[in-house]
Structure formats: C-alpha cells, structure tokens
Amino acid sequence: FVSRSKKCSRTGASTMRSPASLTNPRYRRYNVTKAGARPKAAKPEAPGPVTKTIGGPKNGGKRVVEPKGPKFYPADDEKKPKFVRTKAKEYTSSKVAKLRGSITPGTVLILLSGRFRGKRVVFLKQLEKSGLLLVTGPFKVNGVPLRRVNQAYVIATSTKVDVSSLGTDLAAFDDAYFAREKSKSSKKPGEEFFQEKAEKAPIDPKRVADQKRIDDKLMPVISTKANLKEYLSARFSLSKGQRVHDMKF
Amino acid sequence: MGVDAKKGEPVRLWCKGAILGYKRAKKNQTNNTSLIKIDGVNERSAVDFYLGKRLAYIYKAKREVDGTRFRVIWGKVCRPHGNSGVVRAKFRKNLPPKSIGGRVRVMLYPSRI
Numbered sequence: 001f002v003s004r005s006k007k008c009s010r011t012g013a014s015t016m017r018s019p020a021s022l023t024n025p026r027y028r029r030y031n032v033t034k035a036g037a038r039p040k041a042a043k044p045e046a047p048g049p050v051t052k053t054i055g056g057p058k059n060g061g062k063r064v065v066e067p068k069g070p071k072f073y074p075a076d077d078e079k080k081p082k083f084v085r086t087k088a089k090e091y092t093s094s095k096v097a098k099l100r101g102s103i104t105p106g107t108v109l110i111l112l113s114g115r116f117r118g119k120r121v122v123f124l125k126q127l128e129k130s131g132l133l134l135v136t137g138p139f140k141v142n143g144v145p146l147r148r149v150n151q152a153y154v155i156a157t158s159t160k161v162d163v164s165s166l167g168t169d170l171a172a173f174d175d176a177y178f179a180r181e182k183s184k185s186s187k188k189p190g191e192e193f194f195q196e197k198a199e200k201a202p203i204d205p206k207r208v209a210d211q212k213r214i215d216d217k218l219m220p221v222i223s224t225k226a227n228l229k230e231y232l233s234a235r236f237s238l239s240k241g242q243r244v245h246d247m248k249f
Numbered sequence: 250m251g252v253d254a255k256k257g258e259p260v261r262l263w264c265k266g267a268i269l270g271y272k273r274a275k276k277n278q279t280n281n282t283s284l285i286k287i288d289g290v291n292e293r294s295a296v297d298f299y300l301g302k303r304l305a306y307i308y309k310a311k312r313e314v315d316g317t318r319f320r321v322i323w324g325k326v327c328r329p330h331g332n333s334g335v336v337r338a339k340f341r342k343n344l345p346p347k348s349i350g351g352r353v354r355v356m357l358y359p360s361r362i
Contacts, residue, residue: 100361100362102362112262112356112357112358112360113262113356113358117260117262118260118262151360152358152359152360153358153359153360154360155357155360155362156362235260236262237260237261237262238261238262238263238264239261241289242289243289243290243295244264244298244357245289245290245295245296245297245298245299246295249362
C-alpha cells in the first residue's frame with residue numbers, strides 16, 4: 001500500500017491526495033445502480049405482522065405477532081448485479097453512431113481518407129440505418145459526388161452552408177440508394193478467365209440527375225458567400241511547421 | 250508527402266513522426282510497444298489530440314504484393330510517454346528494429362473534432 005499523503009517540504013504538514021480512481025478521468029465510474037444494472041428479481045413481499053386469536057378467557061383474545069426473521073442469513077454480502085455498459089440505456093437506445101456536436105447539416109467537412117482525401121465537402125444529413133454521413137462536393141465545385149462517409153474520417157470545420165433549401169429532397173437518399181450493385185457472378189473460375197474484361201459500367205443516369213438536382217440548389221447558396229466556392233474547391237493539406245493539435249478548424 | 254497527380258497540389262494529411270525505439274528500461278525492452286515522437290508535439294498536454302490516431306510505418310520490399318512494393322504496418326497511438334510529448338504506440342505487428350530512427354505517418358483519423 002503506497003501512502004498517498006503528500007508532505008509539504010517546508011512545514012512537514014501532510015495532505016491526503018485523493019486516489020487516482022476518483023480524480024483521473026480515465027477511471028470514470030459509471031453509476032452502478034442505474035440503467036446498466038440487470039433487473040433484480042422481485043423480492044416477495046415480506047409478510048407483515050399477523051393478528052392471531054388466542055384462546056383462554058384471560059389472555060386478551062388477540063395478539064399481534066411479528067413474523068419470525070429468516071432462519072438463514074448468508075455469510076457474505078448480497079451480490080450486486082454486474083454493470084453491463086453495453087446494455088446501458090445510452091447504448092441500446094440508438095444503434096447508430098452518435099453524431100458529433102460539431103457536425104450539423106450544412107457543415108463543411110474535410111475528408112481525411114479515401115479517394116477524395118483533403119477535399120472540403122458539405123454535410124447534408126446522417127443516414128438512418130448505418131449512421132454514415134451523406135456529403136456532396138458539390139460535384140461542380142470539387143468533383144466529390146453525393147457520397148457516404150464515416151464520421152471518424154472527417155474533420156468538422158466551423159464553416160456552415162445553409163442547406164435548408166434542400167428540405168425534403170434529402171429524404172430520397174438512404175443506405176439502399178448507395179448499396180453496391182450485386183454483379184452477375186460467373187460460377188466457373190475457368191469461364192471467368194476467358195471472358196473479356198468487363199467494361200467499366202457507365203454512371204447511372206439517376207445518380208447524375210440526383211446530383212444535379214442537389215447541386216443546383218446548393219450552388220446559389222455557395223455563390224453568395226464570399227470565397228466559399230474557392231474554399232470548397234481547394235484541398236486541405238498540412239505543411240511544414242503546422243501543428244494540427246493547435247489548429248482551430 | 251504526396252502531390253495530387255492532376256493539379257500538382259500538395260496533399261499531406263498526416264503528421265510526421267519519428268520512431269524512437271521500443272518501450273524500455275535500461276536493459277529490458279518491451280517490443281510490442283514503440284515510442285513515437287510526433288513533430289511539433291512537445292508537451293504532454295498536446296498529446297491528447299493524437300490519442301487513438303492511426304499510425305502507418307511504410308517500408309519498401311523487393312517483392313511486389315498487390316501491385317506495389319510498398320508495405321505498411323498499421324498501428325495506433327496509445328498513450329503519452331513522459332512529459333515531453335512522446336507517445337506510446339502499438340502496431341499490429343511489432344515494428345522491426347531497423348525502423349528505429351525512421352519515419353512513421355500519424356494519420357488524422359479516427360477524428361474526434
């Protein structure tokens with residue numbers, strides 16, 4: 001046991017330091033008695049005092065008798081139900097990743113990975129089923145189409161674009177819209193070898209039309225703000241001497 | 250440091266890190282944990298941004314695999330090490346000893362901002 005009291009070097013007075021488990025945020029304790037606890041089996045109601053009639057002329061006729069205590073007391077304390085964090089309310093209520101506070105519809109995001117890394121894009125909405133973010137370049141500005149992106153691969157900037165004009169248009173986009181098309185697979189491996197290489201599938205005209213529809217609504221909003229179009233077409237990059245941990249996005 | 254092929258724009262979305270060696274005492278070392286010095290990070294308080302960020306140790310080999318001679322060992326920033334901004338990292342495979350003094354890329358994802 002390491003003594004956690006610190007002695008003042010000058011006076012010799014000692015002060016108790018609170019243990020790491022109380023101060024260090026790493027040892028966050030979750031409220032054990034609340035949501036995460038498995039429901040206790042309902043205890044049967046303890047019988048209350050019983051009124052018994054007794055015979056004999058001089059015994060008062062009735063007596064209130066307290067029930068006898070249990071015959072068996074466990075040697076150890078009653079075990080508390082184990083706290084299961086994954087069953088706690090904050091985890092089971094929504095199955096989809098919680099959207100960071102810095103990401104709201106219209107926020108300009110910086111993509112950190114993938115084909116469009118470094119591009120600044122406009123966030124439209126979070127898709128319901130997968131929790132991925134729906135973003136668009138807009139395509140005209142920086143070549144990023146309507147696309148899904150994971151929150152973890154994105155830096156949210158403080159620049160916002162007004163996307164209220166899109167309103168109900170976004171409802172058409174969900175995870176099924178972006179689902180990969182199942183290609184006709186040839187079962188025989190030999191057959192595949194002799195087939196000519198499949199031509200690159202042309203872009204679905206529906207996608208092109210949807211892209212145009214969304215972008216045509218966004219472009220006037222972007223054009224009104226000074227330098228926003230140039231900002232969105234420029235790529236984010238780090239250069240020498242820049243400290244990311246000090247940057248304000 | 251890459252350059253966008255079409256436009257010639259610089260695109261570096263990772264921070265530079267140097268591999269200092271393994272977690273160690275004077276004569277014992279723990280190979281599964283490496284120490285990384287991230288450029289520009291000189292205080293323990295600054296390390297919080299980088300916790301959890303993915304690390305990539307990139308090296309070249311003679312044999313081509315998946316169309317390239319470059320290979321990666323992926324890892325993560327685990328925790329700070331000391332007071333001067335050095336960081337402990339764990340990689341999927343331990344870093345080879347010849348990587349000491351070499352470059353590691355500190356990616357900006359998973360992002361928390």
